[in-house]
Amino acid sequence: MASPTDTENLFKTPLFALHEALGAKIVPFAGYAMPVQYKLGVMKEHQWTRENAGLFDVSHMGQAVLEANEGEDAATLLEALTPSALQELKPGRQRYSMLLNDQGGILDDLMVARPLNPLPDTTSDNQLYLVVNAACKAQDFALIEASIAGKGTLTQLADRALLALQGPAAEAALASLVPEVAAMVFMQSRVFDWHGVTLFISRSGYTGEDGFEISVPADKAEDFAKALLADERVAAIGLGARDSLRLEAGLPLYGHDLDPDTNPVEANLTFAIGKRRKIDKDFPGAEKIMSDLFDGPARRRVGLLPEGRAPAREGTKVLSAAGDEIGIICSGGFGPSFGGPVAMAYLKTEFAEEGTDVLLEIRGKQHKAQVAPMPFTPHTYKRASA
Amino acid sequence: MADKKFTEDHEWIEMDGITGRVGISAYAQEQLGDIVFVELPEVGTTFAKGDEVAVVESVKAASEVYAPVGGEVVAVNAALEGEPGLVNESAEEDGWFFEIKPADAGELDELMDQAAYNDHIAD
Numbered sequence: 001m002a003s004p005t006d007t008e009n010l011f012k013t014p015l016f017a018l019h020e021a022l023g024a025k026i027v028p029f030a031g032y033a034m035p036v037q038y039k040l041g042v043m044k045e046h047q048w049t050r051e052n053a054g055l056f057d058v059s060h061m062g063q064a065v066l067e068a069n070e071g072e073d074a075a076t077l078l079e080a081l082t083p084s085a086l087q088e089l090k091p092g093r094q095r096y097s098m099l100l101n102d103q104g105g106i107l108d109d110l111m112v113a114r115p116l117n118p119l120p121d122t123t124s125d126n127q128l129y130l131v132v133n134a135a136c137k138a139q140d141f142a143l144i145e146a147s148i149a150g151k152g153t154l155t156q157l158a159d160r161a162l163l164a165l166q167g168p169a170a171e172a173a174l175a176s177l178v179p180e181v182a183a184m185v186f187m188q189s190r191v192f193d194w195h196g197v198t199l200f201i202s203r204s205g206y207t208g209e210d211g212f213e214i215s216v217p218a219d220k221a222e223d224f225a226k227a228l229l230a231d232e233r234v235a236a237i238g239l240g241a242r243d244s245l246r247l248e249a250g251l252p253l254y255g256h257d258l259d260p261d262t263n264p265v266e267a268n269l270t271f272a273i274g275k276r277r278k279i280d281k282d283f284p285g286a287e288k289i290m291s292d293l294f295d296g297p298a299r300r301r302v303g304l305l306p307e308g309r310a311p312a313r314e315g316t317k318v319l320s321a322a323g324d325e326i327g328i329i330c331s332g333g334f335g336p337s338f339g340g341p342v343a344m345a346y347l348k349t350e351f352a353e354e355g356t357d358v359l360l361e362i363r364g365k366q367h368k369a370q371v372a373p374m375p376f377t378p379h380t381y382k383r384a385s386a
Numbered sequence: 387m388a389d390k391k392f393t394e395d396h397e398w399i400e401m402d403g404i405t406g407r408v409g410i411s412a413y414a415q416e417q418l419g420d421i422v423f424v425e426l427p428e429v430g431t432t433f434a435k436g437d438e439v440a441v442v443e444s445v446k447a448a449s450e451v452y453a454p455v456g457g458e459v460v461a462v463n464a465a466l467e468g469e470p471g472l473v474n475e476s477a478e479e480d481g482w483f484f485e486i487k488p489a490d491a492g493e494l495d496e497l498m499d500q501a502a503y504n505d506h507i508a509d
Contacts, residue, residue, distance in 0.1 A: 037419065042420055042446060046445075240446055363425070
């Protein structure tokens with residue numbers, strides 16, 4: 001069975017020593033030595049996050065600033081690779097977006113923020129702050145750099161760590177260090193000072209809970225994490241619970257639920273396609289994506305609730321009630337807050353209607369399941385009051 | 387009562403007369419983490435030594451449980467259906483999986499005793 005992970009050839013985040021001190025079980029993930037769980041274990045860490053506040057190290061993700069040259073516009077430059085309406089993104093706001101290939105396939109999903117004021121150590125006031133997936137970052141940054149060549153620059157923020165603080169107590173815990181965050185709302189992005197340390201903070205996350213993502217200089221990351229952990233409402237949470245939390249929240253994971261052969265319509269992420277972009281049809285793969293939007297895609301990402309207790313994992317075949325193969329589970333497992341197995345699957349569109357009865361083939365046996373709405377546990381984002 | 391015998395794959399078997407109770411070791415449950423589902427064999431099914439008999443699912447992943455000896459399954463621990471966490475709480479007692487009637491009691495001699503198993507997991 002499991003032997004201690006050999007971390008010699010893996011990248012380490014600025015919090016690696018802290019993870020070890022906290023008794024984390026370390027696993028390789030996207031080339032990094034990351035904590036999959038701490039002493040609480042995945043189940044209790046999951047529940048702690050839903051009930052209190054969980055602190056996640058997500059420093060393996062790629063942070064960068066895209067700055068436009070004189071006479072150019074950063075949002076317009078990035079729009080060449082995404083279907084998002086980024087020109088409309090207001091200062092101090094963040095948006096979920098994705099990079100697409102020429103067929104409209106998803107190369108990565110990412111967060112794009114327009115800073116309220118230019119970030120420290122930048123020169124252009126026309127800039128965007130990006131956070132991309134760890135496993136995709138080299139490829140993403142190469143793609144963006146090639147696309148903006150001569151019109152802008154992309155600077156990786158490799159000297160910054162990234163933490164996420166998620167859960168109902170996240171606001172109170174972070175506000176005890178940075179009082180200004182209490183006034184922030186979902187998908188707002190701000191820069192604040194903590195004892196002379198510059199923090200880039202957004203009110204967002206990957207758990208379905210209210211919470212924050214905090215970019216902190218690498219050499220101050222451990223101090224900042226310890227200051228948060230000193231609050232009894234805050235516990236360190238590993239990648240295991242991060243996965244079960246995002247699964248219950250219905251949030252897709254790149255490489256599992258999204259890939260280059262899947263477009264945003266199939267992925268049920270049409271909300272990320274900007275209104276202006278649909279009219280102008282000027283994004284990669286627009287022809288295919290617009291035809292899928294108009295006629296419906298051949299397959300679509302849906303939620304599935306398996307009956308009984310058996311978790312249905314990624315790769316599980318989905319059959320119609322008549323026994324025909326209609327799709328495959330892309331993410332699945334046990335939902336600790338939901339209290340049973342939950343899954344996401346790509347199904348042929350004619351079977352993607354909520355309530356449709358399907359069969360799952362688990363270890364040669366057929367198990368009943370139903371197409372179900374997502375999220376499986378309600379989102380508790382702090383949205384601006386209407 | 388006879389002592390527990392262990393496999394390299396972390397199953398244990400404890401004989402009582404002509405049948406033996408089978409589970410996974412305390413070490414194994416700790417490695418697996420929170421167990422959320424156990425798929426048990428059907429009573430009356432016959433397995434060879436090393437066959438996949440049961441599946442244990444943690445929050446993280448599914449793992450197979452292999453027959454420590456060949457034989458017929460004569461009972462299963464129905465308590466695990468409603469309470470799979472029993473395996474975490476009491477892997478080597480209340481969290482047993484099934485009872486098997488060995489076809490060849492000689493196969494038991496090929497297994498490790500507690501001391502040998504302790505060495506095995508210390509490696």
